[in-house]
Amino acid sequence: MxxxxxxxxxxxxxxxxxxxxxxxxxxxxxxxxxxxxDAVLEFCRAIVDATxxxxxxxxxxxxxxxxxxxxxxxxxxxxxxxxxxxxIPVILDAKRGDIGxxxxxxxxxxxxxxxxxxxxxxxxxxxDSVEPYLVHKGRGVIILCRTSNxxxxxxxxxxxxxxxxxQHVAELVATKWNTNGQCALVVGATFPAELAEVRRIVGDMPxxxxxxxxxxxxxxxxxxxxxTAAGTGMMINSSRAILYAGAGEDFANAARQAAxxxxxxxxxxxR
Amino acid sequence: MxxxxxxxxxxxxxxxxxxxxxxxxxxxxxxxxxxxxDAVLEFCRAIVDATxxxxxxxxxxxxxxxxxxxxxxxxxxxxxxxxxxxxIPVILDAKRGDIGxxxxxxxxxxxxxxxxxxxxxxxxxxxDSVEPYLVHKGRGVIILCRTSNxxxxxxxxxxxxxxxxxQHVAELVATKWNTNGQCALVVGATFPAELAEVRRIVGDMPxxxxxxxxxxxxxxxxxxxxxTAAGTGMMINSSRAILYAGAGEDFANAARQAAxxxxxxxxxxxR
Numbered sequence: 006m007x008x009x010x011x012x013x014x015x016x017x018x019x020x021x022x023x024x025x026x027x028x029x030x031x032x033x034x035x036x037x038x039x040x041x042x043d044a045v046l047e048f049c050r051a052i053v054d055a056t057x058x059x060x061x062x063x064x065x066x067x068x069x070x071x072x073x074x075x076x077x078x079x080x081x082x083x084x085x086x087x088x089x090x091x092x093i094p095v096i097l098d099a100k101r102g103d104i105g106x107x108x109x110x111x112x113x114x115x116x117x118x119x120x121x122x123x124x125x126x127x128x129x130x131x132x133d134s135v136e137p138y139l140v141h142k143g144r145g146v147i148i149l150c151r152t153s154n155x156x157x158x159x160x161x162x163x164x165x166x167x168x169x170x171x172q173h174v175a176e177l178v179a180t181k182w183n184t185n186g187q188c189a190l191v192v193g194a195t196f197p198a199e200l201a202e203v204r205r206i207v208g209d210m211p212x213x214x215x216x217x218x219x220x221x222x223x224x225x226x227x228x229x230x231x232x233t234a235a236g237t238g239m240m241i242n243s244s245r246a247i248l249y250a251g252a253g254e255d256f257a258n259a260a261r262q263a264a265x266x267x268x269x270x271x272x273x274x275x276r
Numbered sequence: 277m278x279x280x281x282x283x284x285x286x287x288x289x290x291x292x293x294x295x296x297x298x299x300x301x302x303x304x305x306x307x308x309x310x311x312x313x314d315a316v317l318e319f320c321r322a323i324v325d326a327t328x329x330x331x332x333x334x335x336x337x338x339x340x341x342x343x344x345x346x347x348x349x350x351x352x353x354x355x356x357x358x359x360x361x362x363x364i365p366v367i368l369d370a371k372r373g374d375i376g377x378x379x380x381x382x383x384x385x386x387x388x389x390x391x392x393x394x395x396x397x398x399x400x401x402x403x404d405s406v407e408p409y410l411v412h413k414g415r416g417v418i419i420l421c422r423t424s425n426x427x428x429x430x431x432x433x434x435x436x437x438x439x440x441x442x443q444h445v446a447e448l449v450a451t452k453w454n455t456n457g458q459c460a461l462v463v464g465a466t467f468p469a470e471l472a473e474v475r476r477i478v479g480d481m482p483x484x485x486x487x488x489x490x491x492x493x494x495x496x497x498x499x500x501x502x503x504t505a506a507g508t509g510m511m512i513n514s515s516r517a518i519l520y521a522g523a524g525e526d527f528a529n530a531a532r533q534a535a536x537x538x539x540x541x542x543x544x545x546x547r
Contacts, residue, residue, distance in 0.1 A: 068382045103371050110342070118345060127371070132427045
């Protein structure tokens with residue numbers, strides 16, 4: 006199933022716009038897991054199994070796996086999600102961006118080695134740096150537009166021809182780069198006004214919206230700003246606030262409860 | 277030794293501005309290496325040992341290793357360079373870019389796991405996405421400015437307040453982000469006019485200049501545009517034209533010859 010189709014099905018089946026970000030930080034794991042060689046996998050697998058019926062997607066952040074020399078555990082985790090929770094798309098959050106010949110290799114890494122359904126990509130190097138991902142038909146290519154961090158404004162708010170850089174990115178993707186319906190955009194939850202502006206520019210294109218939870222984005226404001234007419238259109242990501250909702254042995258149950266509350270809080274605003 | 281000091285010493289000791297990019301593509305390896313489990317490491321090690329006295333830096337491109345599930349071979353390669361050719365800095369080309377908490381993990385990956393002397397970084401997410409790398413004192417942080425690919429112009433040439441985006445990046449890095457002398461910039465060899473403009477903006481800051489060789493940049497034009505008053509200031513990168521100069525068993529000798537010719541061609545222009 007292609008990414009966009011799977012995402013639409015998951016929105017509906019789980020009645021959820023929530024994406025759970027998998028940022029495994031061993032320092033925050035419960036004591037019983039800490040000494041295990043496969044702690045990263047075990048932690049993420051427990052979170053996934055506890056929340057799979059509450060989400061529209063999972064988003065492992067590759068930096069956390071790479072810093073722990075745990076690429077093999079990332080492979081096993083994504084395989085587990087596909088096998089055990091078929092239909093829930095996996096977004097590999099890696100924010101790749103390089104010249105075409107190198108992007109070919111990053112695309113192999115994301116879509117062949119890891120079998121991710123979608124990948125986050127940086128637009129700074131332009132279309133020919135994005136194209137090698139689009140060659141993988143059906144995979145999602147989620148391009149940074151307006152990021153959730155404060156420093157995002159350093160470049161993304163530069164104005165050119167009456168429009169800010171993030172608006173140019175949204176327009177380029179909507180009108181030129183999205184040649185085959187595979188593209189989506191990253192727009193931070195911390196900037197609802199810009200989220201509304203991006204929604205205006207891109208129509209029904211899916212938006213990955215990080216920044217609720219630990220980063221403080223306001224759910225009501227972002228649902229109002231970012232939903233489509235159908236009441237969907239977003240993967241609203243929370244990582245730390247769900248993963249580390251509990252610090253003890255019942256961390257998975259605590260994560261489930263936090264995920265359910267977040268999903269319901271989102272749903273209360275979109276009805 | 278910190279990155280900038282090591283780079284200056286290597287410029288002088290090897291009388292070279294040449295950086296050899298390590299982009300190992302098994303499809304292009306000589307037949308004798310192809311079936312070895314450690315072919316990626318063996319190929320790169322042979323290139324490194326054949327060219328170490330001709331370069332100012334080595335630049336492994338992580339995408340090629342990640343696509344082959346060869347992170348362990350990348351670790352071993354960088355260890356080999358440090359042990360066998362001390363003083364030659366290693367630039368990990370990974371073009372990272374993410375929010376601060378994730379950048380902390382990428383910095384651990386680059387500077388602790390791989391022990392790279394410098395890392396390439398994408399500026400799109402702004403200063404707070406770059407800062408976690410600068411915390412690693414003495415390590416180089418090489419920020420994308422004007423990239424060598426044609427699509428680089430899609431965003432980097434947008435004009436804001438009379439200056440193009442890449443000029444804004446150069447100014448931000450030179451005046452604000454380079455708090456501790458760790459920063460350098462990526463400026464493609466395919467755009468000598470912009471290289472000259474960046475040199476004008478950043479003074480003597482080191483520039484990583486990819487795009488000669490396979491990408492077609494003109495050596496005389498870029499040396500003229502990018503060198504400092506001291507006749508240095510650049511890491512001029514060539515990857516494919518050196519790695520695959522020969523296809524047979526003598527590939528390392530062929531690489532050495534190509535590296536020597538390239539170094540000499542650069543030197544002929546900077547004297």
